[in-house]
Amino acid sequence: MAKAGDRARTTAAPALSSLDFALDRGSPVPLYHQLAQQLEAAIEHGILTPGNLLGNEVDLSVRLGLSRPTVRQAIQSLVDKGLLVRRRGVGTQVVHSQVKRPLELSSLYDDLEAAGQGPTTEVVRNEVVAASCDVAAALGVAEGSEVTALERLRRTHGQPVALLCNYLPSALLDLDSARLESTGLYRMMRSAGITLHSARQTVGARAATAEEAARLDEQEGAALLTMQRTAYDDTGRPVEYATHIYRASRYTFDFQLLVRP
Amino acid sequence: MAKAGDRARTTAAPALSSLDFALDRGSPVPLYHQLAQQLEAAIEHGILTPGNLLGNEVDLSVRLGLSRPTVRQAIQSLVDKGLLVRRRGVGTQVVHSQVKRPLELSSLYDDLEAAGQGPTTEVVRNEVVAASCDVAAALGVAEGSEVTALERLRRTHGQPVALLCNYLPSALLDLDSARLESTGLYRMMRSAGITLHSARQTVGARAATAEEAARLDEQEGAALLTMQRTAYDDTGRPVEYATHIYRASRYTFDFQLLVRP
DNA sequence: CAGTGGTCTAGACCACTGT
DNA sequence: CAGTGGTCTAGACCACTGA
Numbered sequence: 001m002a003k004a005g006d007r008a009r010t011t012a013a014p015a016l017s018s019l020d021f022a023l024d025r026g027s028p029v030p031l032y033h034q035l036a037q038q039l040e041a042a043i044e045h046g047i048l049t050p051g052n053l054l055g056n057e058v059d060l061s062v063r064l065g066l067s068r069p070t071v072r073q074a075i076q077s078l079v080d081k082g083l084l085v086r087r088r089g090v091g092t093q094v095v096h097s098q099v100k101r102p103l104e105l106s107s108l109y110d111d112l113e114a115a116g117q118g119p120t121t122e123v124v125r126n127e128v129v130a131a132s133c134d135v136a137a138a139l140g141v142a143e144g145s146e147v148t149a150l151e152r153l154r155r156t157h158g159q160p161v162a163l164l165c166n167y168l169p170s171a172l173l174d175l176d177s178a179r180l181e182s183t184g185l186y187r188m189m190r191s192a193g194i195t196l197h198s199a200r201q202t203v204g205a206r207a208a209t210a211e212e213a214a215r216l217d218e219q220e221g222a223a224l225l226t227m228q229r230t231a232y233d234d235t236g237r238p239v240e241y242a243t244h245i246y247r248a249s250r251y252t253f254d255f256q257l258l259v260r261p
Numbered sequence: 262m263a264k265a266g267d268r269a270r271t272t273a274a275p276a277l278s279s280l281d282f283a284l285d286r287g288s289p290v291p292l293y294h295q296l297a298q299q300l301e302a303a304i305e306h307g308i309l310t311p312g313n314l315l316g317n318e319v320d321l322s323v324r325l326g327l328s329r330p331t332v333r334q335a336i337q338s339l340v341d342k343g344l345l346v347r348r349r350g351v352g353t354q355v356v357h358s359q360v361k362r363p364l365e366l367s368s369l370y371d372d373l374e375a376a377g378q379g380p381t382t383e384v385v386r387n388e389v390v391a392a393s394c395d396v397a398a399a400l401g402v403a404e405g406s407e408v409t410a411l412e413r414l415r416r417t418h419g420q421p422v423a424l425l426c427n428y429l430p431s432a433l434l435d436l437d438s439a440r441l442e443s444t445g446l447y448r449m450m451r452s453a454g455i456t457l458h459s460a461r462q463t464v465g466a467r468a469a470t471a472e473e474a475a476r477l478d479e480q481e482g483a484a485l486l487t488m489q490r491t492a493y494d495d496t497g498r499p500v501e502y503a504t505h506i507y508r509a510s511r512y513t514f515d516f517q518l519l520v521r522p
Numbered sequence: 523c524a525g526t527g528g529t530c531t532a533g534a535c536c537a538c539t540g541t
Numbered sequence: 542c543a544g545t546g547g548t549c550t551a552g553a554c555c556a557c558t559g560a
Contacts, residue, residue: 028556030529056545067531069330072546082459085495088546089539095458096497197356198343199518205466205486205509223484223509225466234346236357248466248484257460289537291548317526328550333527349527350558 021064031066035074043083043094053091054084082258121164121184123177125151128170135167138230138241146170150185153215160216161250165243172239189239197234203227203253216247223248282325292327296335304344304355314352315345343519382425382445384438386412389431396428399491399502407431411446414476421477422511426504433500450500458495464488464514477508484509 021038023031042048061071075092078084086092129149136143150166166185168175173192180188186196204226213220225246233239282299284292303309322332336353339345347353390410397404411427427446429436434453441449447457465487474481486507494500 032529058545067533069532070530073529085458086546087539088537089544091539091545093496095495096493196520197346198520200515201518202513202515203464203486204513205484207482207484221468221482223466223468225464225486232356234356235354252463252465254461254463257462259457259459293548319526328552330551331549334548347527348558349556350525352526 023064023066032070032073032077035064035066035071036077039074039078040081040083043078043097048094053093056091080258082256119156120154121181122153122155123150123180124153125149126175126177126180131167135241139167139169139238141169148173148175150175150180152180156250159250160247162244162246163212163215165245167241168239185240194239195234196239197232197236199229199231201227201229205248212245216245218247218249225251225253227253284325284327293331293334293338296325296327296332297338300335300339301342301344304339304358309355314354317352341519343517380417381415382442383414383416384411384441385414386410387436387438387441392428396502400428400430400499402430409434409436411436411441413441417511420511421508423505423507424473424476426506428502429500446501455500456495457500458493458497460490460492462488462490466509473506477506479508479510486512486514488514 021035023034025031027034039048048054057068057071057075061068064071075084075086079086083095083097084092085095127149128146130144131139131141131147133143135147136145139147141147146169148168148170150164150168152164152166153160154162154164172194173189175185175188189196205223206226207221208216208218208224210220212218212224213222216224218224225248227242227244227246229240229242229244230238231240231242282296284295286292288295300309309315318329318332318336322329325332336345336347340347344356344358345353346356388410389407391405392400392402392408394404396408397406400408402408407430409429409431411425411429413425413427414421415423415425433455434450436446436449450457466484467487468482469477469479469485471481473479473485474483477485479485486509488503488505488507490501490503490505491499492501492503
């Protein structure tokens with residue numbers, strides 16, 4: 001039942017009706033996910049109205065031949081990503097995407113997702129040691145247990161950026177230094193069957209000691225950015241404790257927060 | 262069809278069957294939310310098995326007199342919070358809660374949620390000025406437009422902790438210094454009808470200038486933790502630009518990450 | 523193989539928003 | 542008031558896991 005006078009009333013998306021979403025029911029990727037991806041792509045490419053209404057859910061589901069819950073699931077995933085906003089009685093809007101890509105050096109994200117992917121990483125130390133008191137506490141193991149101590153120096157453009165110190169229960173994983181430099185720690189953990197679930201981080205600052213300054217090519221007393229992290233797998237077991245030091249002159253953490261109502 | 266030999270086979274939760282969830286269909290709070298809250302409370306209080314299986318969804322929905330999607334929605338919200346893990350073919354497990362409450366000073370969270378709630382906040386400056394170049398860029402307004410410049414000194418235990426510098430489009434909000442000290446900035450924004458949606462933050466470090474050192478009761482050159490933030494409302498419009506400086510000796514950011522698959 | 527979560531449907535009623 | 546999203550139901554089939 002196509003209505004004749006179907007022009008935009010408020011500030012609706014004229015593009016949406018003409019957008020052809022290609023949904024493949026044979027694909028192993030869920031329908032709601034296919035739809036979400038295509039909506040996201042449309043937003044990304046500016047095809048979808050940067051500021052305003054995106055037709056209602058019922059019409060959309062009819063047009064796509066999907067049920068409303070499926071369409072809702074797709075939309076909800078984009079709401080969770082912060083790309084859309086829903087208002088009862090009003091409609092669903094595309095958020096003005098202020099968030100472009102103003103990343104400079106590295107970020108919290110690729111620290112987690114692609115640790116070791118950055119320019120170059122040199123493994124300075126890789127040995128099994130007895131857990132010290134604080135490491136044992138963080139990893140939830142007995143003091144003196146065997147843990148792998150890892151120390152890596154990360155450089156970009158040939159300049160030192162960070163000194164990464166990591167501890168892992170040595171039973172968990174074999175850490176080959178060569179692969180570590182090319183593959184990255186988190187990738188190695190994942191292929192060893194460890195599925196990361198959550199992490200607790202503390203970010204602070206302090207002045208560099210003489211030794212740290214020497215290794216990072218800074219002056220003694222220069223400001224350093226520090227980060228401690230304990231990471232857990234999906235059973236809640238601690239799998240990594242990290243102490244990182246960054247040259248504040250060459251590194252900042254930057255990330256986005258979403259406010260959950 | 263209650264089966265007779267209903268004892269736990271693997272490491273099921275014996276408590277769950279005896280837990281009585283009180284669902285009030287008359288309440289304005291959604292059923293899935295009521296269920297989620299009560300599940301969360303059960304986990305919090307250790308009533309629900311800290312490490313293992315939580316009966317399957319169909320049984321649960323039958324027992325509670327709810328539909329499966331509703332039960333799933335409740336469970337999903339706890340999965341999103343990181344409290345539960347689902348595995349296809351296996352079941353739903355309670356994550357070992359390593360994450361207790363090891364907060365010390367302040368945190369990213371109460372910075373956002375309860376800005377100004379901390380111990381004491383003194384408004385040092387509160388005036389309308391012409392937007393400088395960087396402020397204008399961050400707030401997406403013309404250079405020279407009227408913006409409210411805010412400068413606050415935060416103390417805990419009588420000691421300075423942070424110097425908070427905020428800029429807001431002056432058209433948005435009337436900022437009364439007295440209320441600002443008692444109520445907090447974000448609370449004032451919310452009651453002015455501004456719904457915060459997202460924010461972009463950059464955290465770094467640098468050495469204190471002489472003036473900063475004097476105001477924060479530090480030595481010149483001491484390490485400071487810095488944070489810049491631009492906050493957006495739900496239309497994507499920038500509503501705040503902030504530049505904060507923290508005494509590294511008295512403040513750290515700490516927060517939790519959840520890894521999304 | 524039986525049991526689990528993952529996906530999907532086709533309806534329904536309600537609460538809220540704006541006119 | 543009509544239109545929107547918010548919630549809820551009672552089914553269905555599939556993909557994966559583990560014994």
